[in-house]
Structure formats: structure tokens, C-alpha cells
Amino acid sequence: MQLIIFAGLLVAADISMAADLGPSPPSECCSVRKYSIPTTPSESLPGNAASPWQYAVRVGQILYVTSLRAFASFTHRDTIFSVGNTNAEVTQIMMLINNILMEAGCTWSNVHDVEVLVTGDPDDKFPAVYKAMDRFCRALNCTDFPWAAHFRTAESLADNATVEFAVQASNCEWEHKASPQHKGLQSECCGPLKRYPVLSSLVESTESAPNPWKYAVRVGQNLHVSSVRAFKTLTDRTIISPGGAYTETKQIMTLTEEILSKAGCSWNNVHDVALLVTGGRENYPVIDKAINDFCGESAYNCSGFPWAAHLRSAPSLANQATVEIAVQASYCPWKPVDHE
Known part of the structure; x- marks a missing residue:
């Protein structure tokens, strides 16, 4: 499966609790x-x-x-x-x-x-x-x-x-x-x-300096996931293996799956995938292989579901990262998410 993309980048990370999304009407x-x-x-x-x-x-x-x-x-x-x-x-x-x-x-x-x-x-x-x-x-x-x-x-x-x-x-x-x-x-x-934040701020908030950035936001039946780089974890923004497109891509997919699960979603619900890549076209086949390998290893057979795809090149990414990915999902079960 050939994927193509464009994405952005997260500015920081801090998770506290997931929102209780609750049930949705069949058609809003x-x-x-x-x-x-x-x-x-x-x-x-x-x-x-x-x-x-x-x-x-x-x-x-x-x-x-x-x-x-x-x-x-x-x-x-x-x-x-x-x-x-x-x-x-x-x-x-x-x-x-x-x-x-x-x-x-x-x-x-x-x-x-x-x-x-x-x-x-x-x-x-x-x-x-x-x-x-x-x-x-x-x-x-x-x-x-x-x-x-x-x-x-x-x-x-x-x-x-x-x-x-x-x-x-x-x-x-x-x-x-x-x-x-x-x-x-x-x-x-x-x-x-319906509109809910799924995870707490990407940029750490303080009482005097709140901010609106979230890892994901549900709007109606759609989940907008902020662009993700290959952080060690969602709370540790150190990039693993900077410049290693294969390793970075698989880590981003793992973190994105974690965000999706917080909303009650899975890769089965994803309908749009955007990737931003440095290093030119030589990285495209590497990223494509990493995504296919991840989909084969994931508990969800994400390679069997349709995605619109967007692949774009960038002159540089923050923290010397090589890859960023953003996804949108829809019609998730939206089951209540336990607080962390």
C-alpha cells in the first residue's frame, strides 16, 4: 500500500486525563x-x-x-x-x-x-x-x-x-x-x-498561561489528531533515532495508536493520513515499508481499511526529526475513556 502525506509538528507534550466522550447519536x-x-x-x-x-x-x-x-x-x-x-x-x-x-x-x-x-x-x-x-x-x-x-x-x-x-x-x-x-x-x-479534547495539552499549561493545544479533538463523528513526531513517549519529547525514517515512522504509528485508543478509536477508524518528510523522495519507500510493517504487526489490521493519503516534503522538522504524521478518524465506538 502506497501512502502519501503531509503533517505538522507537536510543540510539546503533557498528558493528564482523557475526556469521557460518551455515546453519540447515530447521525448528528x-x-x-x-x-x-x-x-x-x-x-x-x-x-x-x-x-x-x-x-x-x-x-x-x-x-x-x-x-x-x-x-x-x-x-x-x-x-x-x-x-x-x-x-x-x-x-x-x-x-x-x-x-x-x-x-x-x-x-x-x-x-x-x-x-x-x-x-x-x-x-x-x-x-x-x-x-x-x-x-x-x-x-x-x-x-x-x-x-x-x-x-x-x-x-x-x-x-x-x-x-x-x-x-x-x-x-x-x-x-x-x-x-x-x-x-x-x-x-x-x-x-x-459534540466536541471534546481527548488528551491534555501538547504545550504545558499553567494557571496563568492556559493554552488550547491538545493531542486530539473530537468534533462530531470526526477525531482530529495533532501531528506527531517520534517522541520516546507522549510525555518525553526526545526524538528516537533522529534521521532514521523507518524507526521514526514506526514509533509515530505506535504513539498515534495510543492517542486513538484514548478516544475509543483504532486504526480501523482512520480515514485520512498526512505525512511530512525531510530528506527527499529516497525516504518515501522506507516510510511506506515502515507503515506496512506496523500495520501487519498491529492488533488492528490497518492495511485493510481505506485511507486518503498525503505525502509532502519539508526542508526541516523540529528536533532534527525526519517524519511527522497526522491522522483523522471517524465513527469510532466513542466508549467512555478511563481517567489515567
Whole structure:
């Protein structure tokens, strides 16, 4: 089985207790409708008024926000605000996202998945990005809600930007912002999507500095697992065998299986696998073999179930890691999880 991917990276680790997920109704959404968010600029590509790209699209109870850089404004996308100043870029991006969320009737408290793409040394850049996000979140009270996290690297970004964000949100106050043709869509769902953190913070919280990052977040019938590197354990973030793609991949799969089990899921429930890899295409066959070997050894025959796959190369990963993997799962038994 050939797997392909893209992933991000965890920023830290600390487990306390798993959430009691409880039972779910057989179907939380009666139907799904898709439309762009009203009043958002219709074009995303300069000079292409017929472009299908939108700043945000709602699908059922989920809002998908397009990746954003630190544009000076929505109408001045060729100018990046304070290029190279991480705090300024992150703050500007989060303000732009905040405006988009508001247009959809959402807030940062509705966000459940955050992707961050950066240039530069990840071991220097990610702590700076996290610090800027934490400062912004304290002002908007977005630290109390669970997010799955994906931090990724790129050789370069458009317009000389150094940071790019994309988010997903759910359970917003849709009807307050719906355009006339979409009024009443609140009735499309039988009820709000259930949303739970599965494990405690990726980045250690303190009473004075809470944070929203979690190893996994359940939203409705989907489990969003934050990107994982080959840590020794979920609480010891030392990378095993840095540069060894085979060993790292099998360790990541083992840790991901542990996270899945905390939610009552297994590899049988996984439907999307994203991998981020350094070292070029020569590592792809090694990673593919490691995944196939793991699936053959796992208690769950994960090679017999369908996955969408995404494989991407990265110039570097934090802690000199070679591989990162992120997965999504769905329709798990969601049985209550015992506290650790």
C-alpha cells in the first residue's frame, strides 16, 4: 500500500486525563450544505473575478478557512505586514482570521483545528509563533477551547511572508450571519456537533498561561489528531533515532495508536493520513515499508481499511526529526475513556 502525506509538528507534550466522550447519536447531521461565507471578497487570485477560491466555506457545521498570510488587509494581499517580525505577522494573521470568523458568526472559541506553516529554523520559529499566539489568545479568550495542532515548515512563502495560518471551526451561530438565500440552515442539523479534547495539552499549561493545544479533538463523528513526531513517549519529547525514517515512522504509528485508543478509536477508524518528510523522495519507500510493517504487526489490521493519503516534503522538522504524521478518524465506538 502506497501512502502519501503531509503533517505538522507537536510543540510539546503533557498528558493528564482523557475526556469521557460518551455515546453519540447515530447521525448528528441530517444533511450537509455547502456555501461561501457572505460578504467575504469573492476573488482570491488577483485579476480572476471568476475564481472559485473563497476566504471561507461552510460545509454542514464545519467552517474551512483558507490559508492566510499577514496581508495588510483583505484588499491589499500583495503587501505583507511587518515581514520577518514573527509577532507582528502572527498577530495580523489572527486578526484577519478573526474577521473571517465573525463574518460566519464564529469566534475563536469555535475553532477546533489550527495549521501553521513557517519558514526558517523550526526550533527557533515555532516557540516564537506560539508565544505570539498565546499573547493574542489571552486578549480574545481563545485559550480555553481545544485545538488539534499542526506546525509545518516551508522553504519559502509567497510575498516573502514567514508565517501562514489555516483554521477549521464548528458549531457557530450560523443563522445570524447567513445571507438571505441561506436563512434557516440551522435546521439542517439535528443538533450541535459534540466536541471534546481527548488528551491534555501538547504545550504545558499553567494557571496563568492556559493554552488550547491538545493531542486530539473530537468534533462530531470526526477525531482530529495533532501531528506527531517520534517522541520516546507522549510525555518525553526526545526524538528516537533522529534521521532514521523507518524507526521514526514506526514509533509515530505506535504513539498515534495510543492517542486513538484514548478516544475509543483504532486504526480501523482512520480515514485520512498526512505525512511530512525531510530528506527527499529516497525516504518515501522506507516510510511506506515502515507503515506496512506496523500495520501487519498491529492488533488492528490497518492495511485493510481505506485511507486518503498525503505525502509532502519539508526542508526541516523540529528536533532534527525526519517524519511527522497526522491522522483523522471517524465513527469510532466513542466508549467512555478511563481517567489515567
